[in-house]
Amino acid sequence: MTMTTSKGFKITDADRKTRVGVAAKNIDELKTKTIQKFKLQLTPSEIRFQLSDGTFVESDEYLQTLKAQTLLIWVKQGECAQTDAEILYKTIREVNNEYLTAGEKVQEFFTENMKSKVYKLAELLRGIDDAKAKISVKCEHPEWFEGLDTTAKTKEDYMFRRAQDRIRTYFYKTREELRKRSDLPQEKLQFLLFELHNRLKNSKYNGHYFDRRKYNENDILRCICDKDGNFICQGRWDKEQCFYNASHMINPYKSREERVVFQCWNLDHVKERSRSIIPAICDALKKESSLENGDATVLLSTQVLLDVKSIYNDLFTTKNIKLVHIMCHDKGAHSNKAGPYIML
Incomplete structure (x- = not known):
């Protein structure tokens, strides 16, 4: 468009x-x-x-x-720039290297990857006023909004849009990958994309995931943080919870630093989007087309055969997505398999 x-x-x-x-x-x-x-x-x-x-x-x-x-x-093409979060911890590391490497306690602090410590580092260097975490409006905590190109007047509005951006990106990437497949029945593919897009628009692209105002909503519309905006790592894809002794936790509502570092936290698909969900969708579309073309007695409609709800849940909801700290984001192949997305 x-x-x-x-x-x-x-x-x-x-x-x-x-x-x-x-x-x-x-x-x-x-x-x-x-x-x-x-x-x-x-x-x-x-x-x-x-x-x-x-x-x-x-x-x-x-x-x-x-x-x-x-x-x-x-x-x-094929390259990527550093994110705001990466620039932050790189700057902190370089500017304060002499100070931070002095003493056993600080050296012990850096025995793990810098990314796993970055929000604690920001707290150490700048001092985070917990009381400001409860503030919502821009005029009362202007430094939180520093450097942002946004019309949002509250932290919650901004965080709502950031969650939308992440989910919207999953949709665009999925659509792009499926449209590249010339072997798929195009009419059925367009129906699926239309249905997924409508569901996303109705849910406002699940922006509520990062919006702490949604703490008391039902399971479908509830945020994944507590009422104060604290997010706890939900653990690697194959774990029930974060396996670090002190579970990773962050509150991007506290300060600009924690808001920036929150970009390092990932929404991770348990059943992988590219490796598992996309292939399962392709198989379902082909199977559905084969059934309809191969047997005149098959009168089931596209809406009945294709399990759009399960596809939507696996791609865009917390039924298959976990919020994880960068140290708990395993980019290797997951063993969980998606589908089949056919209801017979």
């Missing part, structure tokens, strides 16, 4: 040394103008755009959802 009018964006490079304004109606125009502004010896197909939290903007439809003046980072 192309924007009918141009929207302005802030474009920077991976080093974030240069920032320019670009107005465009779609990604293709944005790429062309970015190449001109930065005088790149590249073609539009050789670059793509990334948000500061690491999310890639890969479709016109996703671009349209972004607010005007959103900061976009151009990178070469």
Whole structure:
């Protein structure tokens, strides 16, 4: 879907040394103008755009959802820029290296990966006022909103949108991967994507996951933090809970530092999206088509045969998604298998 009018964006490079304004109606125009502004010896197909939290903007439809003046980072295909969180802990490590490596206690503190300690490090260096965690509105805690390109007036509104962004990205990536499969029955695929999109719109892209105001809602609409905004790592995909002695915990509502570091926390699919769910969806679409074409007595409708609800739950809900600290995010192959997504 192309924007009918141009929207302005802030474009920077991976080093974030240069920032320019670009107005465009779609990604293709944005790429062309970015190449001109930065005088790149590249073609539009050789670059793509990334948000500061690491999310890639890969479709016109996703671009349209972004607010005007959103900061976009151009990178070469196959490359990625550092996220805000990565820049934070790198800066802390370099600027305070001499101080932090002095003494046994501090050295012991760094025996684990820097990422596993980053929110404690931010607390050590800057001091986090717990009382400010309860504040919601921007005018009472302006430093929390520092550096954000957002119209949100409360922390909860901002966190709601960040959860939406993560779930929306899963949809766009899934749609893109399925549309590349020319061997799938296209009519049935379009029906599935339409149904998934409608369910996501009805649920507001599950933005409630990070919104602490939703603490007292029912199981479907409840946030995954407590009423104060504390998130606890739910453990690696094959574990019931976080297996670290002191479970990983963070409250992005406390300070700008913890908000930034929260970007390092992942929504991890127990049954993997690319390795398991996508193949299971493809198998279901093919099987459904085969049944209908091969047996005239099969009168079941597409809606009955294809288990859209299970697909939706596995892709976009906490029935299959866990919030995990970066140390508990296992990127290796998971043994859990998705599907079959056929109801006979």
